Amino acid sequence: MSKIDTRLNVSPVPPDEIFALNGAYAVDPHPQKVSLGVGVYRTDDGKPWPLPVVQKAEKELVVDDDLFRHEYTAIEGDVPFLGIARDLMFGFEGKQGEEEVKARIGTVQTVAGTGANHLGALFLAHHMKPPTVWLSNPSWANHQTIWELAGVPRKTYPYYHAATRSFDFEGMMSSLESEAQEGDVVLLHACAHNPTGLDPNKEQWVAIADLCERKKLFPFFDSAYQGFASGSVEEDAWAVRYFFNNKPDMEMCVAQSFSKNFGLYGQRVGAFHYCTNRASTSLRDVVVNNLCHLIRGEFSMGPRVGCSIVKKVLTSEELTADWHQDLQVMSSRIKTMRKALYSELVRLQTPGTWEHIIEQNGMFSYTGLTPKQVYALKDKYHIYLLKSGRASISGLSQKNVTYVAQAIDDVIRNEN
Structure with a gap:
C-alpha cells in the first residue's frame, strides 16, 4: 500500500452519538424497536407531526406567490x-x-x-x-x-x-x-x-x-x-x-x-x-x-x-392562536407520556425511585439508567437511548410505553 501524500494533519473524531444512534435505529428490522434518542416530536403513532398551523401557513405562502421568495x-x-x-x-x-x-x-x-x-x-x-x-x-x-x-x-x-x-x-x-x-x-x-x-x-x-x-x-x-x-x-x-x-x-x-x-x-x-x-x-x-x-x-x-x-x-392573530394550541398539544402529550412511564414503573415495582421522570420538564428525561443498562435495552429489547441515560420522552406512546417500562424493569432486576 502506497503512502498517502498529504499536508493534512487529521485524526478520526468520534461520530456524533445522537445521529449514530438514530442511524442504527433506522436499519434495525425489529418490529418493536423504539427510538428514545433523537430530540424530535413524534405523534402517538410514532410519526412526524408537521404542525397544523405550519401547514396552513405553507398554503397561504403558496397563494401569496411572492416573486421574491427565493431572493x-x-x-x-x-x-x-x-x-x-x-x-x-x-x-x-x-x-x-x-x-x-x-x-x-x-x-x-x-x-x-x-x-x-x-x-x-x-x-x-x-x-x-x-x-x-x-x-x-x-x-x-x-x-x-x-x-x-x-x-x-x-x-x-x-x-x-x-x-x-x-x-x-x-x-x-x-x-x-x-x-x-x-x-x-x-x-x-x-x-x-x-x-x-x-x-x-x-x-x-x-x-x-x-x-x-x-x-x-x-x-x-x-x-x-x-x-x-x-x-x-x-x-x-x-x-x-x-x-x-x-x-x-x-x-x-x-x-x-x-x-x-x-x-x-x-x-x-x-x-x-x-x-x-x-x-x-x-x-x-x-x-x-x-x-x-x-x-x-x-x-x-x-x-x-x-x-x-x-x-x-x-x-396573524388567527394563526398565532392556532400555534399556541399546537404548542399545548405537543407539551401535553409529553407530560402524558411522562406520567404513563412513571405509572408503569411504579406498578411493576421497579427497583429505584422514579418520581424524577414526572418532576423533570420538556422533551428529555435523565432516567438514571447506567450505560450498561442502556446497552442492555438496545441489545435485548431494541430500545435506543443515549448512554448517559437521556431519553427523548417524545418517542414513547400508548402502544410502546408498557413495553419500555417492562424492559427497564427487566434490565435493572437482571443487573441486580
Missing part, C-alpha cells in the same frame, strides 16, 4: 423576522418605553439554534475574549464542540445531583461563586434543560442573576424550547426576560431556535440576540455590523423559507 435577504437576515423573533423572546407587547428598551438588543438571523450558539461563541471569542466559558455538567454535547471550535477554554459547573436525580443548585452556585472570574461566560439553558429536564425555579433564577451581576459574569442563554416545554411562551422565557428586565446594567445574549416549537427541524430557523447594557445602546449597531461580518464570511445570510413560515404565523 437574497439582508446579511443580518429577513428584517421583519428579526423583530418578530426578538419580541417573542423578550415579550414586547406595547409596553411603555419599549422602543428605548428594544434599542439594547441587536438581532441577526442564524442557521437554527446551533448556528446561533456557534455565531455567539465566535463573536464573543473574537471581541470579548472570555477567559473561560462555564457549561453545566451535563449539558448538550454540542455546546462542548461549539466552544472548543471557538477556541475558548471550557469548565463545568455542577448541575445534576445523581443520588437524588435533582438539580444541584447549591453545587452550581458554590462552584461559580468560588471559581468563576470576571469576564467569564456562563451558558444557561432557558428552559427544559438538555439533557436532564431539570430547571431552576424562579427564586433560584433570581439568585443566579444576582451572582452573574455581582461577579460580572456574562450570561449566554440557549433557548431551544420556548413554548414547547410548558405550552406557554411566556413561562418558558421567564428566566431570559428576568435577566434582561431586572439587570439592565448587565450585558447578555440569547441563542434562539424555532426547530422544536414550530417543528421546523430541517428548515434551520434561528436568531441570535446580543443585549447591551442600558448605558451602551449606541454599541448595538456596531455589534450587529460585526455579527454580519462573521455571517458574510460563513453563510452569507439565514435560510428564507423557514423564517417566512414563522413570520406568516406570528403576524
Whole structure:
C-alpha cells in the first residue's frame, strides 16, 4: 500500500452519538424497536407531526406567490423576522418605553439554534475574549464542540445531583461563586434543560442573576424550547426576560431556535440576540455590523423559507392562536407520556425511585439508567437511548410505553 501524500494533519473524531444512534435505529428490522434518542416530536403513532398551523401557513405562502421568495435577504437576515423573533423572546407587547428598551438588543438571523450558539461563541471569542466559558455538567454535547471550535477554554459547573436525580443548585452556585472570574461566560439553558429536564425555579433564577451581576459574569442563554416545554411562551422565557428586565446594567445574549416549537427541524430557523447594557445602546449597531461580518464570511445570510413560515404565523392573530394550541398539544402529550412511564414503573415495582421522570420538564428525561443498562435495552429489547441515560420522552406512546417500562424493569432486576 502506497503512502498517502498529504499536508493534512487529521485524526478520526468520534461520530456524533445522537445521529449514530438514530442511524442504527433506522436499519434495525425489529418490529418493536423504539427510538428514545433523537430530540424530535413524534405523534402517538410514532410519526412526524408537521404542525397544523405550519401547514396552513405553507398554503397561504403558496397563494401569496411572492416573486421574491427565493431572493437574497439582508446579511443580518429577513428584517421583519428579526423583530418578530426578538419580541417573542423578550415579550414586547406595547409596553411603555419599549422602543428605548428594544434599542439594547441587536438581532441577526442564524442557521437554527446551533448556528446561533456557534455565531455567539465566535463573536464573543473574537471581541470579548472570555477567559473561560462555564457549561453545566451535563449539558448538550454540542455546546462542548461549539466552544472548543471557538477556541475558548471550557469548565463545568455542577448541575445534576445523581443520588437524588435533582438539580444541584447549591453545587452550581458554590462552584461559580468560588471559581468563576470576571469576564467569564456562563451558558444557561432557558428552559427544559438538555439533557436532564431539570430547571431552576424562579427564586433560584433570581439568585443566579444576582451572582452573574455581582461577579460580572456574562450570561449566554440557549433557548431551544420556548413554548414547547410548558405550552406557554411566556413561562418558558421567564428566566431570559428576568435577566434582561431586572439587570439592565448587565450585558447578555440569547441563542434562539424555532426547530422544536414550530417543528421546523430541517428548515434551520434561528436568531441570535446580543443585549447591551442600558448605558451602551449606541454599541448595538456596531455589534450587529460585526455579527454580519462573521455571517458574510460563513453563510452569507439565514435560510428564507423557514423564517417566512414563522413570520406568516406570528403576524396573524388567527394563526398565532392556532400555534399556541399546537404548542399545548405537543407539551401535553409529553407530560402524558411522562406520567404513563412513571405509572408503569411504579406498578411493576421497579427497583429505584422514579418520581424524577414526572418532576423533570420538556422533551428529555435523565432516567438514571447506567450505560450498561442502556446497552442492555438496545441489545435485548431494541430500545435506543443515549448512554448517559437521556431519553427523548417524545418517542414513547400508548402502544410502546408498557413495553419500555417492562424492559427497564427487566434490565435493572437482571443487573441486580
